[in-house]
Amino acid sequence: MKETTTGILKESKLAETLTQNIYVTLVFILIFNFIVWYGQYHWRRRKLYVAAAKANGPLALPFVGNAFDLVGSNFFSRAMKIATVYKSPLRVWLGQKLIFVVTRPDEVEIIVNSPCSLEKDDVIQPIDVILNNGLLTAAVPKWKRHRKIIMPTFNQKVLNGFIEIFAEQSEILAKQLENEVGKGTFDVIHYVRRCTLDIICETAMGVTVNAQTTDVVYMEWISRALEIAFLRMYVVWYKPDFIFNLTPLKKELDDLERKLRNFTNSVVKQKRAAYQKKMKEARERPEALLEEDSGKRNSFLQQLIELSEKGANFTDEELGGEVDTFMNAGSETTGSMSSFAFIMLAMFPEIQDKVYEEVIKVVGPDRLIEYTDLGKLVYLERVIKEALRLFPAGALITRSVAKDLQLKNYTIPAGSSIIILIIGLHTSSEFWPDPMKFDPDRFLSEEVSKRHPYSWIPFSSGPRNCAGLKFAMQAMKTLIATIVRKYRLSTEYKTIEEIKLRCDFVIKPVEGYKLALELRE
Numbered sequence: 339m340k341e342t343t344t345g346i347l348k349e350s351k352l353a354e355t356l357t358q359n360i361y362v363t364l365v366f367i368l369i370f371n372f373i374v375w376y377g378q379y380h381w382r383r384r385k386l387y388v389a390a391a392k393a394n395g396p397l398a399l400p401f402v403g404n405a406f407d408l409v410g411s412n413f414f415s416r417a418m419k420i421a422t423v424y425k426s427p428l429r430v431w432l433g434q435k436l437i438f439v440v441t442r443p444d445e446v447e448i449i450v451n452s453p454c455s456l457e458k459d460d461v462i463q464p465i466d467v468i469l470n471n472g473l474l475t476a477a478v479p480k481w482k483r484h485r486k487i488i489m490p491t492f493n494q495k496v497l498n499g500f501i502e503i504f505a506e507q508s509e510i511l512a513k514q515l516e517n518e519v520g521k522g523t524f525d526v527i528h529y530v531r532r533c534t535l536d537i538i539c540e541t542a543m544g545v546t547v548n549a550q551t552t553d554v555v556y557m558e559w560i561s562r563a564l565e566i567a568f569l570r571m572y573v574v575w576y577k578p579d580f581i582f583n584l585t586p587l588k589k590e591l592d593d594l595e596r597k598l599r600n601f602t603n604s605v606v607k608q609k610r611a612a613y614q615k616k617m618k619e620a621r622e623r624p625e626a627l628l629e630e631d632s633g634k635r636n637s638f639l640q641q642l643i644e645l646s647e648k649g650a651n652f653t654d655e656e657l658g659g660e661v662d663t664f665m666n667a668g669s670e671t672t673g674s675m676s677s678f679a680f681i682m683l684a685m686f687p688e689i690q691d692k693v694y695e696e697v698i699k700v701v702g703p704d705r706l707i708e709y710t711d712l713g714k715l716v717y718l719e720r721v722i723k724e725a726l727r728l729f730p731a732g733a734l735i736t737r738s739v740a741k742d743l744q745l746k747n748y749t750i751p752a753g754s755s756i757i758i759l760i761i762g763l764h765t766s767s768e769f770w771p772d773p774m775k776f777d778p779d780r781f782l783s784e785e786v787s788k789r790h791p792y793s794w795i796p797f798s799s800g801p802r803n804c805a806g807l808k809f810a811m812q813a814m815k816t817l818i819a820t821i822v823r824k825y826r827l828s829t830e831y832k833t834i835e836e837i838k839l840r841c842d843f844v845i846k847p848v849e850g851y852k853l854a855l856e857l858r859e
């Protein structure tokens with residue numbers, strides 16, 4: 339009996355030791371595998387480490403890199419500060435991500451024109467909820483196919499047809515602003531954003547939403563969705579999906595995404611069905627098509643549907659994505675830029691007077707602005723360009739590097755990311771004498787010819803530049819001319835340096851677009 343008990347004890351001890359040994363071996367294998375994986379991971383990334391060591395930039399901590407220097411709600415001002423201390427291209431580490439910040443025109447020229455850096459960086463992924471995988475965020479293969487089809491729809495003839503919409507909506511804005519006359523300072527963006535949204539809805543989708551004159555929830559959905567998307571970009575703990583998905587923000591964002599998609603999808607479906615019906619009728623009675631179409635302007639969506647039905651084969655989802663992109667890329671940027679231009683005119687009354695005199699000379703005191711007027715508003719154009727220099731709506735753009743990219747004195751390695759800090763380039767004293775001075779005459783042709791062509795790039799440049807460049811310039815000219823003709827603008831801001839900036843989808847003044855209005859005699 340005693341022998342049996344001792345035998346059992348021995349056996350269980352043996353089993354225990356065996357189990358322990360298995361655990362130890364398993365742990366050892368795990369550690370070994372981890373070391374091998376870790377070693378391979380870093381070996382594969384060795385080119386990044388070598389390149390980073392050669393570049394200048396702030397001291398990076400292990401694992402987190404420069405996250406503490408950059409990430410947070412004031413990311414933009416921190417990035418600007420770093421860009422003034424270190425010379426371009428400067429490197430920062432965001433965790434394991436190696437980013438080069440570029441602020442020199444010769445480097446920008448190479449980057450924006452190289453096929454190695456056409457892809458957008460995945461850091462902008464959170465805003466795709468709003469942009470719906472249209473041109474701005476699409477991966478290169480999809481972007482190439484869509485851009486080739488879409489760009490001809492931005493031709494001058496189509497744009498000229500839109501001037502009437504720009505002018506009518508600008509007149510509605512001028513009327514709405516009567517509410518603020520003589521009441522002191524207010525934030526003009528609340529009015530201007532509604533105007534640019536109305537403009538874009540009508541030109542991009544062919545629908546009238548009357549955001550200026552009615553309460554449109556669509557605006558609130560976009561604003562809130564953008565707010566959450568940018569929280570995800572800037573606040574470090576919202577980045578990983580497994581954390582963000584646990585927060586109530588995820589549910590709210592899903593809900594907003596569903597509402598925004600439903601809105602555009604229903605317009606796309608309705609417009610496609612109407613087009614198909616029209617084509618069916620035209621096959622039966624061709625003269626009806628001619629009668630109906632004479633003198634009619636086509637929205638971008640209408641043109642894309644036609645192209646799609648004739649062989650471009652865009653799905654409804656793809657059409658929805660492009661329309662969502664136009665709506666957001668177009669309305670926020672144009673609204674913000676026009677409002678910055680208003681502040682500049684308010685801050686410099688003698689420049690405002692010159693714009694006013696030009697508008698009165700070209701257009702007169704009360705008729706609607708027409709497309710033949712726009713080419714003659716040359717001084718206003720210089721004012722807008724100077725405002726775009728100091729406050730480029732898309733203040734920074736990102737690219738990811740697919741293959742090594744050779745700059746003049748430096749190679750940016752494949753696998754890294756690039757931020758082109760447009761606002762840093764536009765305010766560098768190396769390329770712009772007295773950079774914080776608002777001087778529209780920097781854009782006289784003799785001055786422009788003295789500068790590097792890539793020293794002013796508010797619409798980016800190269801094959802992936804802004805698709806809406808001409809649209810935006812014409813819309814801003816019409817809008818600003820209409821308002822300056824009716825009102826004298828003033829502002830509490832005394833100097834450009836006083837306007838502190840923050841950046842989400844576009845740059846904005848922290849304290850708002852402060853303006854006050856008086857009716858002109």
Ligand code: HEM
Pocket residue numbers: 473474475485663664667668669671672675730731732735736796797798801802803804805806807809810
């Ligand atoms: C003042 C107004 C505007 C400014 C400053 C501006 C600026 C920019 C910038 C900097 C980019 C490049 C973004 C990047 O590479 O990440 C861009 C792209 C784009 N913009 Fe604009 N934009 C303006 C107005 C508009 C308007 C009115 C539209 C449409 C109606 C528009 C449509 C687009 C599209 C579709 C792209 C993506 C192009 C592509 O990747 O192929 N933009 N814009």
